[in-house]
Amino acid sequence: MAQNASNLQIDSARLWGAIHETAQFGATPKGGVRRLTLGPEDKQVRDWFRAACEAAGCEVRIDALGTMFGIRRGRDMSRAPIGLGSHLDTQPTGGKYDGILGTLAALEVVRTLNDAGIETETPICIVNWTNEEGSRFQPAMMASAVYAGDFTTDDILARTDAEGISVGQALDSIGYRGAEPVGQLKLGSFVELHIEQGPILEAENKTIGVVDHGQGMIWYNGTITGFASHAGSTPMPLRRDALATLSEIVLTVEKLAKEHGPNAVGTIGEAVIQNPSRNVIAGDLTFTMEFRSSDEETLAKLDRALHPAVAEIAARRKVTVDLKTIWRKEPTHFDANVIKAIETATNALGYSNRRVTSGAGHDACNMNGVMPTAMIFVPCKDGVSHNELEDATQPDCTAGANVLLHTVLSLAGVAQ
Numbered sequence: 536m537a538q539n540a541s542n543l544q545i546d547s548a549r550l551w552g553a554i555h556e557t558a559q560f561g562a563t564p565k566g567g568v569r570r571l572t573l574g575p576e577d578k579q580v581r582d583w584f585r586a587a588c589e590a591a592g593c594e595v596r597i598d599a600l601g602t603m604f605g606i607r608r609g610r611d612m613s614r615a616p617i618g619l620g621s622h623l624d625t626q627p628t629g630g631k632y633d634g635i636l637g638t639l640a641a642l643e644v645v646r647t648l649n650d651a652g653i654e655t656e657t658p659i660c661i662v663n664w665t666n667e668e669g670s671r672f673q674p675a676m677m678a679s680a681v682y683a684g685d686f687t688t689d690d691i692l693a694r695t696d697a698e699g700i701s702v703g704q705a706l707d708s709i710g711y712r713g714a715e716p717v718g719q720l721k722l723g724s725f726v727e728l729h730i731e732q733g734p735i736l737e738a739e740n741k742t743i744g745v746v747d748h749g750q751g752m753i754w755y756n757g758t759i760t761g762f763a764s765h766a767g768s769t770p771m772p773l774r775r776d777a778l779a780t781l782s783e784i785v786l787t788v789e790k791l792a793k794e795h796g797p798n799a800v801g802t803i804g805e806a807v808i809q810n811p812s813r814n815v816i817a818g819d820l821t822f823t824m825e826f827r828s829s830d831e832e833t834l835a836k837l838d839r840a841l842h843p844a845v846a847e848i849a850a851r852r853k854v855t856v857d858l859k860t861i862w863r864k865e866p867t868h869f870d871a872n873v874i875k876a877i878e879t880a881t882n883a884l885g886y887s888n889r890r891v892t893s894g895a896g897h898d899a900c901n902m903n904g905v906m907p908t909a910m911i912f913v914p915c916k917d918g919v920s921h922n923e924l925e926d927a928t929q930p931d932c933t934a935g936a937n938v939l940l941h942t943v944l945s946l947a948g949v950a951q
C-alpha cells in the first residue's frame with residue numbers, strides 16, 4: 536500500500552552510499568574526483584548510473600549529445616515529465632559533490648517513491664547533462680545549451696579537445712552517442728539541486744538556499760599596445776607602459792564593481808605580456824575581463840561606465856587599448872512557481888533557508904529559457920568547489936534531497 540506522501544523522507548544512507556560509491560570512478564589521491572566529460576571514467580559512472588536507473592524501473596533514453604534521461608512513468612503519460620538532475624562530469628581536480636549530488640539525489644527521489652509505492656500524476660525524468668564543466672570541451676553546459684536552442688547539435692559535435700578529439704568521436708569512443716535528437720524529449724519543468732559553491736549559507740548557518748536568480752555576465756578580451764623600450768634609458772615621462780596601463784584598468788574594474796555592489800563582481804583573470812623581459816618596458820599585452828550581476832540594469836551600467844574609463848586611461852598614457860565584448864548572458868530569473876514549490880517544501884520540512892543568487896552557471900540557467908525552472912542549494916565547506924577539498928555534510932545533502940523530493944511531488948502531483 537502506498538505510504539502517505541506528505542511525510543516521506545529520502546534514504547540518507549543510500550544517497551550517501553551512492554555518492555561515495557560513484558566517487559571511485561576517477562578518484563584522486565587527495566579525496567577528489569577527476570572525471571573529464573566523455574572520458575573512460577565518465578563512461579564508468581554513466582554505466583553505473585544507467586544500470587541504477589533501469590533497476591529503479593526507469594526507461595533510459597540518450598540523446599545525440601549523450602545526455603541521459605531516466606523516465607519514471609506517471610499516471611498521465613500525455614504530460615511532459617518534470618525533469619530533475621544535474622551532471623556527473625567533474626573538473627580535472629574536482630570534488631565528490633558538484634553536479635553529482637543533484638544527479639544522485641534525483642535517482643534517490645525515484646528510489647524513495649518506488650519504495651513508498653507512490654505514483655505521480657505527471658511522469659518524472661532524471662537527467663545527467665553531458666559536459667556541464669567545460670574543461671575538456673567548450674563551451675561549458677553545452678548539451679543543455681543545445682537543448683535550449685543556443686547552439687546546433689552539429690556545431691557542438693565538431694568541437695575538439697586539446698588533443699583534437701571531437702565531441703562526436705568522444706561520444707562514439709564510450710558508446711554514448713544516442714539516436715534521439717537533442718530536445719526531442721520535452722520536459723515540462725526542471726529542478727536542479729546543487730552545492731552552493733559559495734560561502735553564504737555556511738556563514739549564515741542556513742541549510743537550504745532557494746535560488747531565485749542566476750548571474751548574468753559580460754566577457755571581454757582586451758589588448759594594450761604601448762611601446763617596448765629599454766628599462767634603464769627610457770625616462771618615466773616618456774614611457775608608454777602596457778603593464779602600468781593594465782594596472783590602472785584592474786583597479787578601475789575593482790572600483791566599478793564595488794561602486795555597483797553588493798550585487799556586482801568584476802575580474803581580470805588572465806593577463807599575458809608579449810615577449811616579457813625584465814629589462815624591457817612591457818609594450819604589448821593581452822587580458823581577459825568580466826563583470827557579473829544578477830540585475831540587468833547593473834550589468835548595463837557597469838558596461839557603460841567601463842568604456843569611457845578605459846579610454847581616459849589609454850589617452851592619458853598614450854597607449855591603445857582595444858576592448859571587445861566576446862560574450863554576454865543576461866541574468867537568469869528563475870520561475871516564480873517553481874521557486875514557490877521549493878520554498879514551500881523547505882518550510883514544510885522545517886529547514887532553515889534563505890533566497891540566494893547563483894554565482895556560477897548551471898544547466899538549470901539554460902533550461903530556464905525554455906521551461907519553468909529553479910534550483911536548490913545546500914552549503915559546502917568554506918564555499919570551496921572545483922577542488923579536491925570540496926566537501927558537504929550528509930545531513931545537508933539529505934536535506935537538499937528531501938526538498939527536491941517534495942518539490943517534485945508538488946509539481947508532478949500524487950496520483951489518486
Ligand SMILES: [Zn+2]
Binds near residue numbers: 622633634667729
Ligand atoms: Zn556543477
